Amino acid sequence: ATMAEEAKKLAAYAAVDNHVQNNQAVGVGSGSTIVYAVDRLAARVRQEKLNIVCVPTSFQARQLILQHSLALSDLDRHPQLDVAIDGADEVDADLTLIKGGGGCLTHEKIVASCAKHFIVIADYSRKDSKVLGQQWKKGVPIEVIPMAYVPVCRTIVRRFGGEAHLRMAVSKAGPVVTDNSNFLLDWKFDGAQNWREVNAAIKMIPGVVDTGLFVDMAERAYFGMEDGSVQVRDPAVA
Ligand SMILES: O=C(CO)[C@H](O)[C@H](O)COP(=O)(O)O
Numbered sequence: 579a580t581m582a583e584e585a586k587k588l589a590a591y592a593a594v595d596n597h598v599q600n601n602q603a604v605g606v607g608s609g610s611t612i613v614y615a616v617d618r619l620a621a622r623v624r625q626e627k628l629n630i631v632c633v634p635t636s637f638q639a640r641q642l643i644l645q646h647s648l649a650l651s652d653l654d655r656h657p658q659l660d661v662a663i664d665g666a667d668e669v670d671a672d673l674t675l676i677k678g679g680g681g682c683l684t685h686e687k688i689v690a691s692c693a694k695h696f697i698v699i700a701d702y703s704r705k706d707s708k709v710l711g712q713q714w715k716k717g718v719p720i721e722v723i724p725m726a727y728v729p730v731c732r733t734i735v736r737r738f739g740g741e742a743h744l745r746m747a748v749s750k751a752g753p754v755v756t757d758n759s760n761f762l763l764d765w766k767f768d769g770a771q772n773w774r775e776v777n778a779a780i781k782m783i784p785g786v787v788d789t790g791l792f793v794d795m796a797e798r799a800y801f802g803m804e805d806g807s808v809q810v811r812d813p814a815v816a
Pocket residue numbers: 607608609610611612664665666667676677678679680681682683686
């Protein structure tokens with residue numbers, strides 16, 4: 579495996595080993611890093627005969643849970659989760675996140691909001707930043723109702739600057755369609771922002787479903803490092 583893949587695995591294993599216990603309901607994130615967390619969950623369930631249920635954050639996460647024969651649940655049956663583990667596209671010094679590179683931000687935010695502990699896993703490359711936008715250049719993903727994408731784009735750029743573009747599909751003509759049958763905008767912002775305010779303001783624009791800004795949600799981040807160690811980041815105490 580490449581160095582970055584090894585690092586993803588280190589972070590994922592550390593999160594599962596430190597935060598998952600018997601008799602828990604666990605939120606399962608989306609992306610390429612979470613694959614290692616589900617591998618580890620499945621191994622621990624087998625070895626330790628853990629009794630846990632998993633709530634997915636996407637179609638992909640649901641497939642992972644089913645492929646590993648883990649117990650699949652949902653927020654109807656488990657509206658309170660003990661822990662949720664997910665990847666991120668960028669993490670800043672305060673543990674504010676950009677998520678949604680994989681387009682699953684709305685379900686991810688709902689599941690994270692239902693968890694007592696929300697734990698982020700990432701590799702050292704391109705994600706561990708002092709401020710958002712330092713390394714992640716694709717902008718903030720924003721899920722929108724399809725008919726509103728043009729006015730939402732214009733409102734965001736008028737009020738907050740930068741550029742916003744409809745995310746286009748790669749192996750299909752036309753836009754990316756989310757698990758919720760919506761569209762995605764990627765807002766490339768200029769410079770520093772007050773993320774708490776910007777997140778709240780964008781959410782209030784009619785047609786916006788949610789943003790990929792996760793403010794005051796993550797309790798801890800694990801970064802798998804190049805040298806095989808795992809770095810832990812907790813939010814600075816205000
Ligand atoms: O927010 C996400 C999907 O909506 C993912 O968690 C994020 O894109 C990280 O993915 P990866 O682990 O593949 O880098």
